[in-house]
Amino acid sequence: MRLTFSGGVHPREAKDATKALPIEAFEAPQVLVVPLLQHIGAPARAAVKAGDKVAKGETIGEPGGFISAAVHAPVSGTVSAVEPRLGPGGRKIMAVVIENDGEDRWADGTNVKRDTSSLDADTIRNIASDAGLVGMGGAAFPTHVKLSPPDNKPIELLLVNGAECEPFLTADHRLMLEEPERIAFGAQLAARAVSAARIIFALEDNKPDAAETLEKAASKIPSATVVTLPTRYPQGAEKQLIEAVTGRQVPSGGLPMDVGVLVQNVGTCAALQDACAFNVPLIERITTVTGPSAGRPANLRVRIGTLYEALFERVGFAGAPRRIVMGGPMMGMAQGSVEVPVTKGTSGIVLLDSVPGDVWRACIRCGKCVRACPVSIVPSQISVFLERGYVDEANEIDMLDCIECGCCTYVCPARRPIVNWIKAGKAELAERRAREREGAK
Amino acid sequence: MSQGEDLSRLSVATSPHIREEEDISAIMWWVVAALTPAALFGVWNFGWYAAAVVVVAVVSAAVAEALWQRICGTAVMISDGSAVVTGLLVGLVLPPSVPLYVPMVASGVGVLIGKQLFGGLGCNIWNPALVGRAFVQIAYPQHVTLSVWPVLRGSSLSRVLQDVRHAGDGSAAHEVVLGATPLAEQAVGSLAATDGVAEAMYPSVWALFLGNIPGSIGETSALLLLIGGLFLIWKGYINWKVPAVFLGTLFLFAAFVPTWKIPTGEDIVAPSWWFFGMYQIFAGGAVIGAFFMATDMVTTPITSSGQVIFALGCALITALIRLVGHGFPEGVAYSILLMNTATPVIDRYTRPRTYGTVKK
Numbered sequence: 001m002r003l004t005f006s007g008g009v010h011p012r013e014a015k016d017a018t019k020a021l022p023i024e025a026f027e028a029p030q031v032l033v034v035p036l037l038q039h040i041g042a043p044a045r046a047a048v049k050a051g052d053k054v055a056k057g058e059t060i061g062e063p064g065g066f067i068s069a070a071v072h073a074p075v076s077g078t079v080s081a082v083e084p085r086l087g088p089g090g091r092k093i094m095a096v097v098i099e100n101d102g103e104d105r106w107a108d109g110t111n112v113k114r115d116t117s118s119l120d121a122d123t124i125r126n127i128a129s130d131a132g133l134v135g136m137g138g139a140a141f142p143t144h145v146k147l148s149p150p151d152n153k154p155i156e157l158l159l160v161n162g163a164e165c166e167p168f169l170t171a172d173h174r175l176m177l178e179e180p181e182r183i184a185f186g187a188q189l190a191a192r193a194v195s196a197a198r199i200i201f202a203l204e205d206n207k208p209d210a211a212e213t214l215e216k217a218a219s220k221i222p223s224a225t226v227v228t229l230p231t232r233y234p235q236g237a238e239k240q241l242i243e244a245v246t247g248r249q250v251p252s253g254g255l256p257m258d259v260g261v262l263v264q265n266v267g268t269c270a271a272l273q274d275a276c277a278f279n280v281p282l283i284e285r286i287t288t289v290t291g292p293s294a295g296r297p298a299n300l301r302v303r304i305g306t307l308y309e310a311l312f313e314r315v316g317f318a319g320a321p322r323r324i325v326m327g328g329p330m331m332g333m334a335q336g337s338v339e340v341p342v343t344k345g346t347s348g349i350v351l352l353d354s355v356p357g358d359v360w361r362a363c364i365r366c367g368k369c370v371r372a373c374p375v376s377i378v379p380s381q382i383s384v385f386l387e388r389g390y391v392d393e394a395n396e397i398d399m400l401d402c403i404e405c406g407c408c409t410y411v412c413p414a415r416r417p418i419v420n421w422i423k424a425g426k427a428e429l430a431e432r433r434a435r436e437r438e439g440a441k
Numbered sequence: 442m443s444q445g446e447d448l449s450r451l452s453v454a455t456s457p458h459i460r461e462e463e464d465i466s467a468i469m470w471w472v473v474a475a476l477t478p479a480a481l482f483g484v485w486n487f488g489w490y491a492a493a494v495v496v497v498a499v500v501s502a503a504v505a506e507a508l509w510q511r512i513c514g515t516a517v518m519i520s521d522g523s524a525v526v527t528g529l530l531v532g533l534v535l536p537p538s539v540p541l542y543v544p545m546v547a548s549g550v551g552v553l554i555g556k557q558l559f560g561g562l563g564c565n566i567w568n569p570a571l572v573g574r575a576f577v578q579i580a581y582p583q584h585v586t587l588s589v590w591p592v593l594r595g596s597s598l599s600r601v602l603q604d605v606r607h608a609g610d611g612s613a614a615h616e617v618v619l620g621a622t623p624l625a626e627q628a629v630g631s632l633a634a635t636d637g638v639a640e641a642m643y644p645s646v647w648a649l650f651l652g653n654i655p656g657s658i659g660e661t662s663a664l665l666l667l668i669g670g671l672f673l674i675w676k677g678y679i680n681w682k683v684p685a686v687f688l689g690t691l692f693l694f695a696a697f698v699p700t701w702k703i704p705t706g707e708d709i710v711a712p713s714w715w716f717f718g719m720y721q722i723f724a725g726g727a728v729i730g731a732f733f734m735a736t737d738m739v740t741t742p743i744t745s746s747g748q749v750i751f752a753l754g755c756a757l758i759t760a761l762i763r764l765v766g767h768g769f770p771e772g773v774a775y776s777i778l779l780m781n782t783a784t785p786v787i788d789r790y791t792r793p794r795t796y797g798t799v800k801k
């Protein structure tokens with residue numbers, strides 16, 4: 001049986017520039033800007049103030065609730081400010097600005113080996129929380145929350161996501177190739193945390209070398225297998241990956257745990273092993289800096305809080321970039337400035353030399369978006385409704401099931417900004433519901 | 442910045458940041474390309490006048506579109522090829538003998554009333570080319586259905602059979618046979634064996650397939666239409682199920698429903714089911730309709746299952762019109778127009794099941 005999901009597209013992969021380049025350590029810059037909101041959920045609360053000395057790995061932001069994540073100092077040095085700074089979302093968010101002392105002095109108790117064999121589920125969850133782990137595939141959902149399914153939702157399978165289906169990005173690919181043991185080790189800990197009986201590592205068939213190394217690492221785990229999936233975007237989207245590997249569909253509005261599955265990105269698994277085995281919090285990540293306007297594309301191991309401009313000094317430009325995207329070109333976020341920091345969810349930085357036009361036409365009902373939509377809604381019809389402002393009508397035909405993958409917009413020969421309209425439509429619905437709740441009070 | 446690149450004008454917009462290359466005009470011009478072999482064959486088969494008809498149709502469609510867009514003050518979109526497709530189809534479904542104002546009127550009506558009045562490309566309900574064709578059929582029946590030689594061109598089967606009965610009398614046989622289209626000739630031919638009319642009077646299935654037979658300019662060569670159609674299937678522009686279901690159903694209907702008994706109940710010597718089926722498919726506008734009109738993106742259902750229903754409906758209506766529709770020509774054009782009308786309803790009932798939901 002061919003493992004696959006329905007719909008999807010196959011954009012030019014554009015991974016050749018970096019897929020063969022080993023991960024390079026990027027030296028921590030002089031000044032780091034560490035946002036207190038790098039995840040989905042409540043912002044962290046600053047635990048330091050201007051003038052404080054911090055050690056590497058020290059907590060500088062406490063979780064602002066259950067669905068939140070701690071933030072740590074990526075270097076040792078002095079806090080020069082706690083103030084709003086430009087974040088990758090284009091808005092100013094609270095950030096801790098750290099003057100790097102260049103000593104890389106670890107905080108007490110961090111970076112020390114710990115025996116993981118006796119760690120129980122609760123402890124693993126707490127470690128994940130304390131280490132500020134979030135999903136590193138891009139969504140940045142707090143990991144300890146995902147590791148805490150309610151008792152009535154038993155997890156049967158841990159799906160380790162190495163699909164990396166976005167064009168251009170190769171950070172996960174290199175990680176799987178160079179450090180598969182970290183991933184395998186972390187996956188076992190994650191499986192233990194949720195009592196999952198099986199582990200499946202899933203990746204696409206455009207990374208056969210990584211499949212091989214993972215296979216080797218996984219062979220030491222009795223309950224683990226590696227599956228290779230035909231390359232297609234958005235394979236790495238949770239619901240699509242689950243469908244491809246297990247044939248199950250997560251109920252509309254539900255979560256993977258509703259079908260007994262937990263999905264974790266390979267990078268998150270590696271970070272979980274660092275946290276559990278060495279008490280190292282999430283202060284760095286691998287990010288691919290690439291694209292047609294990148295001079296010397298690279299896979300870099302970067303401290304969280306490093307500004308893009310520092311990375312660009314290293315990578316250089318090949319002509320002026322027209323657009324700088326955090327993440328992949330299908331779902332990533334365009335940045336209006338180079339003074340934006342790398343965050344826990346920065347899987348890549350793509351420098352594009354051209355951008356799509358903004359002239360669109362009436363839908364010619366070619367059906368390409370319908371065939372491409374991985375959740376089998378009818379983007380064309382939804383777009384026709386939303387174009388006229390009919391949010392309720394769009395909602396009636398399952399607008400809210402859209403995963404915002406962008407496939408519809410990518411293929412549309414009429415150049416209709418369908419997913420943009422859907423995002424706006426969802427926002428309007430949410431706003432209206434919030435207002436109704438207000439009114440009810 | 443050390444590299445000195447200008448980073449002050451970064452463009453910011455929401456994802457996705459890349460697009461597939463193919464746009465509307467790419468699709469339209471490939472459709473034009475797919476129709477070109479059949480059009481060239483039409484010119485070869487019918488002569489230069491046929492070329493004039495097609496050119497007038499295409500130019501009129503383009504001019505009508507440009508004028509309309511100029512008058513409305515919207516961007517002129519001739520280069521997107523959509524008006525050219527309409528004009529080309531109009532030209533190809535007209536008989537080669539029509540006066541040149543007929544393609545002009547047909548294209549004008551198709552583009553202006555069939556498309557622009559609804560709001561332009563994408564907003565129309567009916568296939569513009571067929572709207573144009575239907576209009577001139579009503580406005581100039583003498584030219585469109587009864588032009589020089591296809592006397593029985595597009596006649597419903599009952600008409601054919603009446604004429605055939607005349608032929609059986611021996612009185613009118615010669616004229617009728619001379620003027621007969623293949624659809625008529627098949628019946629005549631089957632009689633020929635008994636009545637002594639020369640067998641050469643009707644074409645073989647092979648000739649029908651290749652296309653050196655009477656008919657509209659671009660509809661006769663099943664072979665070349667098939668090649669163009671397969672190309673569009675390969676490009677992913679049309680769903681193979683549409684022509685398959687359309688032509689397959691028509692074939693089965695023609696081959697196995699005892700049509701020759703329907704009008705009068707009299708027995709007329711029947712051709713073999715194979716001949717009858719093949720003639721129904723290849724002798725008229727069914728092939729061009731099934732590949733190039735029942736697959737029109739704008740006016741047919743958007744999902745594959747909806748398209749199958751659409752094709753099935755077209756085939757049944759075509760068969761019905763050919764069987765019992767007195768005075769109605771052909772059937773293909775009207776069946777498609779009728780099914781166009783049903784498209785929104787078909788769309789509503791064939792919406793796919795959303796991921797993670799149970800079919801309502």
Ligand code: SF4
Nearest residue numbers: 373402403405406408
């Ligand atoms: S409608 Fe949503 S889920 Fe479907 S293709 Fe478009 S963006 Fe993706």
Ligand code: SF4
Nearest residue numbers: 363364366367369412
């Ligand atoms: S891809 Fe664009 S033109 Fe085609 S059906 Fe979808 S919205 Fe319409």
